[in-house]
Amino acid sequence: xxxxxxxxxxxxxxxxxxxMAERLRAGEITSVELTQAHLDRIAAVDGPADGQGTGVHAxxxxxxxxxxxxxxxxxxxxxxxxxxxxxLHPLAGVPIAVKDLIVTVGQPTTAASKMLEGWMSxxxxxxxxxxxxARLPILGKTNLDEFAMGSSTEHSAFGDxxxxxxxxxxxxxxxxxxxxxxxxxxxxxxxxTDTGGSIRQPGAVTGxxxxxxxxxxxxxxxxxxxxSSLDQVGPxxxxxxxxxxxxxxxxxxxxxxxxSLPEPMDGLLEAARxxxxxxxxxxxxxxxxxxxxxxxxxxxxxxSVQVLKDAGAEVSEVSCPHLGYALGAYYLIMxxxxxxxxxxxxxxxxxxxxxxxxxxxxxxxxxxxRAAGFGDEVKRRIILGTYALSAGYYDAYYGSAQKVRTLxxxxxAAAFEQVDLLISPTSPVTAFPLGEKLxxxxxxxxxxxxxxxxxxxxxxxxxxxxxxxxGLPVGIQFLAPARGDATMYRAAAALESxxxxxxxxxxxxxxxxxxxxxxAAPAGVENAAATATAGGEN
Amino acid sequence: xxxxxxxxxxxxxRLAHIRMxxxxxxxxxxELAFIMDAITSVSEVAGQDVPRTSHPIPxxxxxxxxxxxxxxxxxxxxxxxxxxEDGQFKVPAILDGE
Numbered sequence: 001x002x003x004x005x006x007x008x009x010x011x012x013x014x015x016x017x018x019x020m021a022e023r024l025r026a027g028e029i030t031s032v033e034l035t036q037a038h039l040d041r042i043a044a045v046d047g048p049a050d051g052q053g054t055g056v057h058a059x060x061x062x063x064x065x066x067x068x069x070x071x072x073x074x075x076x077x078x079x080x081x082x083x084x085x086x087x088l089h090p091l092a093g094v095p096i097a098v099k100d101l102i103v104t105v106g107q108p109t110t111a112a113s114k115m116l117e118g119w120m121s122x123x124x125x126x127x128x129x130x131x132x133x134a135r136l137p138i139l140g141k142t143n144l145d146e147f148a149m150g151s152s153t154e155h156s157a158f159g160d161x162x163x164x165x166x167x168x169x170x171x172x173x174x175x176x177x178x179x180x181x182x183x184x185x186x187x188x189x190x191x192x193t194d195t196g197g198s199i200r201q202p203g204a205v206t207g208x209x210x211x212x213x214x215x216x217x218x219x220x221x222x223x224x225x226x227x228s229s230l231d232q233v234g235p236x237x238x239x240x241x242x243x244x245x246x247x248x249x250x251x252x253x254x255x256x257x258x259x260s261l262p263e264p265m266d267g268l269l270e271a272a273r274x275x276x277x278x279x280x281x282x283x284x285x286x287x288x289x290x291x292x293x294x295x296x297x298x299x300x301x302x303x304s305v306q307v308l309k310d311a312g313a314e315v316s317e318v319s320c321p322h323l324g325y326a327l328g329a330y331y332l333i334m335x336x337x338x339x340x341x342x343x344x345x346x347x348x349x350x351x352x353x354x355x356x357x358x359x360x361x362x363x364x365x366x367x368x369x370r371a372a373g374f375g376d377e378v379k380r381r382i383i384l385g386t387y388a389l390s391a392g393y394y395d396a397y398y399g400s401a402q403k404v405r406t407l408x409x410x411x412x413a414a415a416f417e418q419v420d421l422l423i424s425p426t427s428p429v430t431a432f433p434l435g436e437k438l439x440x441x442x443x444x445x446x447x448x449x450x451x452x453x454x455x456x457x458x459x460x461x462x463x464x465x466x467x468x469x470x471g472l473p474v475g476i477q478f479l480a481p482a483r484g485d486a487t488m489y490r491a492a493a494a495l496e497s498x499x500x501x502x503x504x505x506x507x508x509x510x511x512x513x514x515x516x517x518x519x520a521a522p523a524g525v526e527n528a529a530a531t532a533t534a535g536g537e538n
Numbered sequence: 539x540x541x542x543x544x545x546x547x548x549x550x551x552r553l554a555h556i557r558m559x560x561x562x563x564x565x566x567x568x569e570l571a572f573i574m575d576a577i578t579s580v581s582e583v584a585g586q587d588v589p590r591t592s593h594p595i596p597x598x599x600x601x602x603x604x605x606x607x608x609x610x611x612x613x614x615x616x617x618x619x620x621x622x623e624d625g626q627f628k629v630p631a632i633l634d635g636e
Contacts, residue, residue, distance in 0.1 A: 122614040215594045229593050256608070258600040259593070328577035339554065346555065349627055353620035356557075362630045367557035379556055384570060386550045387542060400584035405591040407583060441569060442576045458594025482595055 009037040014509065017094050017188040017242040024093045027078070031071035031093030035137045038095050039064055042139065042186045045514045051143075051159020056514070058161050058171075058181035059140045060100050063107050067095060067137035074135050089134035091249060096131060097187035099178050100141035101148050102233070103222045104128050107138070111224050112156035113146045115351045115373030125222025126257070127191060127233055127250045134249055139187050142177030146375045147342065148198055148226045150174050151447040154438055155377045162434070163206055164511060165472055169431035172202030172447075178236045179206040184514060189246055190236040195226050196330055197427075197451025199234045203463040204426035204475025207507055209492075210236050211243045212451075214482050215458035216261035218247070219254035227337035228259075230330075230455040238508045240464060240493040244268040247485065261483075271486035272493040278312035280491060283419035287323040288450045293428045296469025301425045304466045304476045307498050308423075313491070318418055320411035323453055325404045330452045331445060332388045332401035338378075339385030345373065380441065409457045416481045421491050424450045426463040426475035450477060460485045462492045465507040466499065473507075542570045 007015075012034060015023070023029045042062055047055025049062060074093035078085050103109045103121035105128075110116045124132065131138065145155035153161040153176030161176040163169040164184035171180040178190035179202035192199035194212035203210025211234045218233040225231060235246035248268050254260045284305060289298060309315050347353035347369030348362075354372040356364055374382070388397040415422060427447055437444045454461040459482050463475040476495070480488035500506050544567040551558045551566075558566065612625050621628040 119618055122610050122617065123608075216597070255602050259595075259597065261595070262597075322583060325580050325583055328580040331573065331577045332580065343554075347620055348629055349615075350618045351620070355630070360630060362632050363555065364557075365630050366555040367552075370555050371557040374556065379558075380566065380569060380573070382554050382556065383547060383550045383566060384573065386554045387546065387570070390550070390553075396581055397578075399590060400581040402590035402592060403584035403588040404580045405594075406588050409591060409594070441573055445573075445576075456594070 009040060012037045013041050013185040013188070015188070016239045017091065017237060018239070018245060020094045020188055021091050024074075024078070025090070031074040031137065032068060034093065035067050035071040035095045035139070038139055038187060039067065041184075045184055046186060051156075054167070056162050056164055056167070056180050056184050056186070057159055058142050058177040058184065058186060059097070060110060060112065060143050060158055060177070061107055062140040063138050066106060067139050070135060070137040071095070074137075089249065091189075091245060092135040093137070094189060095137045095139045095187060097139045097142050097178055097181045097190040098128065098131075099144055099175055099190070099192050101144055101193050101224050102128060102191060103224065104138065104141065107141055109141065109224070110158070111147045112144045112158055113373065113375070113378070114157045115345050117157070117352060119351060121222075123222065126219035126254045128222065130250050136189070142175070142181055142190060144177055144198075145174035146378050147224065147338075148174040148193055148195060149338070149377050149381055151197070151201055151444050152434075152437065153177060153202075154434065155375055157375055160434055163431045164514060165207060166431065169433055169472070170205065172205040172427070172431070174198040175202045175210075175236065179203055179208050179210065182206075182208045182236050182238055183508065183511060188238065189242060191233060191250070192236045193223055193226075193231055193233050194451075194455065195230045195232075196334065196455050197448040199236060200451045200461055200463040200475070200477060201427045201447060203236065204477075205431040205473060207465045207473030207511065208236060208238055209240055209243045209462065209464050210234065211247060211462040211488075212454060212460060213247055213251060213485055214261070214265070214460045216259050217265050217460070217485060218251045219257045219260050221254055221256040225341040227334040228341065229337060230334060232455070239506070240462070240489060240496050241269060241272040243462065244272040244489045244493075263483075265483065265485055267486050268489050271490040274490050275494040275497055277308060277491060277494045279314065280312075280421065280487075281314045281316070281419040282308055282491065283316055283318035283415055283422045285323065285415075285422050285424045286317050286319045287321070288424035292446065292449065293425055294430065294469065297425045297428060297430065297474050300467040300469060300474040301476055304495060304499070305423070307502070308491075308495060311494060311498055316419065318415045318422065320408070320415055320453070322404060322407040322411050326408055326453045326456055327445060327449055329401040329404035329408070329456060330448075331384070332397050333405065333456070335381040335385030336388050336398050337385070338381045339389065342378070342382055345370065347373070377441070405456050408453055412453070412457045412459060412479075412481070420480075420484075420487055422479040424477050424479075426450060426477040430469050430472035430474060454479055458482055460488050462488050464492045464496050467507075542567060542574055
């Protein structure tokens with residue numbers, strides 16, 4: 001339990017979301033105070049929303065007025081007392097940031113694309129409706145790779161987001177804005193979307209927690225579709241319990257999403273608070289711990305494995321022999337769905353229209369609109385998908401990829417007969433310098449090698465910080481069977497609390513002060529787990 | 539499987555309604571050939587007997603009551619249109635010379 005003392009704004013923003021909620025309920029702080037503290041933090045470290053500054057640039061739009069109005073409403077309800085105050089959601093008044101792929105009334109939604117610059121949605125996404133109903137002030141919309149296509153947020157049409165641990169490096173992607181906002185204490189909670197790792201990989205490289213729920217556990221209604229059979233909305237936070245609480249808030253059946261699971265998924269926060277590991281069978285995925293993974297990433301991973309063993313988990317190695325084909329299958333299935341989903345951006349009903357010099361037919365206008373509106377990565381994927389779906393190639397490419405998807409599902413099914421959970425490093429590498437992989441699409445795609453299989457199979461996955469390598473965060477990923485989100489949160493929270501014990505501090509509390517952005521990270525975190533665990537490799 | 543050619547990319551760009559100039563076609567065809575090399579290995583393991591998966595968690599017969607709901611007004615639907623007239627989306631000529 002946190003001690004209820006008066007905190008400075010700087011201390012306030014470093015609480016967890018659940019601690020903030022507790023203080024709000026206890027009347028120790030107001031939501032206006034809390035929301036203003038985060039808006040001040042954004043003003044101090046994020047730089048201008050157009051990306052022309054030198055700040056983190058996590059936000060494309062800051063929603064000051066509405067956020068403070070919602071905060072004032074929560075404070076008024078609480079002050080009045082009575083049943084309305086009692087009925088407030090436990091997270092009411094705790095501010096949140098929303099990835100700019102999710103549509104919101106009253107704020108622009110751009111998908112970080114020139115195609116939608118300035119576009120105002122006439123309706124709210126279901127997850128946004130739920131956030132409004134629970135009265136969480138929305139701080140603004142966060143940056144991403146254009147239409148969520150990328151692993152570094154460098155494909156945004158509105159400028160890079162910078163990693164708060166080192167402003168010269170990428171924050172991961174596509175949800176680099178949400179992850180960086182949470183890592184830099186500009187928001188305690190954020191929403192992300194994960195098609196091939198866009199919540200988990202930014203989580204790993206920014207030292208935050210990111211969870212992709214079971215496919216269908218959270219509504220996709222109002223989320224601009226990238227690849228509909230892979231996309232899933234999920235929480236971005238600093239702790240596992242915060243993520244579990246946020247998934248409980250945004251999850252549940254939605255009649256507006258025909259892929260939404262009919263059964264509710266309860267008990268996630270309770271599972272995270274349970275944190276019991278004894279007897280839990282955990283499998284290390286043999287195919288995801290060797291070649292292509294940085295030494296420092298593997299070292300932190302192996303230390304975490306030892307911590308899990310010491311806490312009573314039964315750890316063994318399991319094989320998923322077809323994972324080597326996951327990246328190939330993903331880069332056929334995803335672009336195929338992209339080429340179809342993005343056909344609606346044609347300059348007719350919404351978005352920006354570009355008319356060629358001297359006018360033209362509607363076909364020429366569409367060609368000019370899509371040439372000017374889409375960035376290179378989006379064009380690459382549309383062309384690739386159009387190719388994979390074209391007559392003569394359909395069976396060889398799209399058809400084969402769908403078969404590999406079956407083989408990967410079978411691999412996971414077989415693995416989950418032996419173990420309750422699977423683990424791997426989340427990302428093969430730590431945050432790399434901005435620009436390093438921008439001209440090498442295949443090298444960029446390889447960042448998602450460990451996260452893509454969960455999307456193909458529809459299973460839940462979470463990334464939690466496992467320590468530092470050369471001053472940069474490393475993430476460990478837990479995967480559970482479909483609908484096994486509670487077990488995933490339980491094990492992730494157990495590891496988190498034991499690592500915290502070993503470090504003597506929460507991971508995120510070690511983030512460098514942004515004023516000294518490129519200064520080396522504190523030495524304590526790097527090897528604390530190794531010294532705390534007898535057999536830890538280093 | 540055959541490699542993706544510059545002519546293929548030009549054709550695909552037309553199908554996808556993305557205008558591309560000569561430089562872009564050169565760059566894109568090189569990149570796509572490289573990407574295809576990295577991903578075509580999927581056919582190695584995709585045997586005849588393996589069923590296809592199009593959706594990760596199959597749900598069947600997802601229905602709702604057949605009542606209209608959640609519709610936009612004409613004004614809302616047209617508010618963000620690039621061009622509109624008389625309550626309708628306005629587009630350039632469909633055919634040349636009309």
